[in-house]
Amino acid sequence: MKNRLQAIRAEFLDKLKQAQNLDNLREIELKYLSRKGELSEVMHNLKDLSLELKKELGELANNIKKELENSFEETKKIIGIKDDNKVFVDITLPGEKVDRGHLNPITVIQREMEDLFTSLGFIIADGPELESDYFNFTALNIPPLHPARDMQDTFYVDSKNSDGTLDLVMRTHTSPVQVRTMKKFGAPLKAVIPGRCFRNEATDARHEHTFYQFEGIMIDKNINFANLKSLLEIVGKKLFGPNTKLRMRPKFYPFVEPGNNGEYTCFLCEGKGCRVCKNTGWLEIVGAGLVHPDVLRAGGIDPEQYSGLAFGFGLTRLAMLKYGVNDVRAFNSGDLKFLEQI
Ligand code: PHE
DSSP states (O other), rough: OOOHHOOOOOHHHHHHHHHHHHHHHHHHHHHHHITTTTHHHHHHHHHHHHOHHHHHHHHHHHHHHHHHHHHHHHHHHHHHSSGGGGGOTTTTSSSOOOOOOOOOOOHHHHHHHHHHHHTTTOEEEOOOEEEEHHTTTTGGGOTTTGGGGGGSSSOOEEEOOOSSEEEEEOOOOSTTHHHHHEEEEEHSEEEEEEEEEOOOOOOOTBOOSSEEEEEEEEETOOOHHHHHHHHHHHHHHHOOOOOOEEEHHHHHOEEEEEEEEEEEETTTTTTOTTTTTTSSSSEEEEEEEEOHHHHHHHHTTTTTTOEEEEEEHHHHHHHHHHHOOOTTTHHOOOOOOHHHHO
16 A cells, blocks of 8 residues: 555656646646545545554555645646636635734824824924933023922933033923924924933833823914913814813923913713723823923023913823823833734
């Protein structure tokens, strides 16, 4: 029986080599590989053998079968291509799915916000992530040694000014770019600034050392609190739907006066109170206020002539809320299990 198997193998491979077209192939398939083919017949007869022989020959037969099927498929492919008018393509099969990447959820929301603000006439500005102490703090009305510096745990970079003070920081917010854009473009000015920020946090599910903000600044004659409120209302409706309400509560930020926190009605429970909004009905999402005169001055703008509004959204926080991500560390983890599901 062993010989018989070897003979079938040799004969099969020989015939296959000579095959010219798909008809030849079909004949070969029928004669050797089909259910009534020679190979099946031999395999069928194995059942009459002793246990030991059955095992040995069964294995051989299986190996040969696999080998023959593989070479058959190979040849079929080659002939299929050559045999022009009988190309072996089953057009009814679904196409091969091409895996495409997708954008990070933070990028998706950033682009949504950029679209909204450019449609309102804002430009998109950019600034360095490694920032000078001056722009990150001093120009924003947070002088050296002022206790307000403690509001943000900062990564100081080991580079000193001539007077020995530390000069560079990983920017703790996107607000330094407010002053940079004022200096660059002057007033009137409408700009948004998306970007990555860093804080020396003890990380946990809600705190991360690297995160994204979306800053905005608008400077013109007679900009007032009503302008700020209506603008933030537009953003809220765009982000969370037309029924979204805004409330603004006082909060101290040295670079705005008056300063406040903008809160939107929770998009999940629509203000009724749920787990996401910690039963308050409101989501705290944006820091905002009217630009402090000292900051306008630092940007080379005369506060007697112009006033401005500014706001800073937590972009990472927005993405967490919108996509129901409950651990902020997932965004930077590089964990494919996380990245592929959103
Ligand atoms: N820069 C502030 C922060 O990071 C947010 C903010 C921006 C507040 C603009 C007021 C105005 O917390």
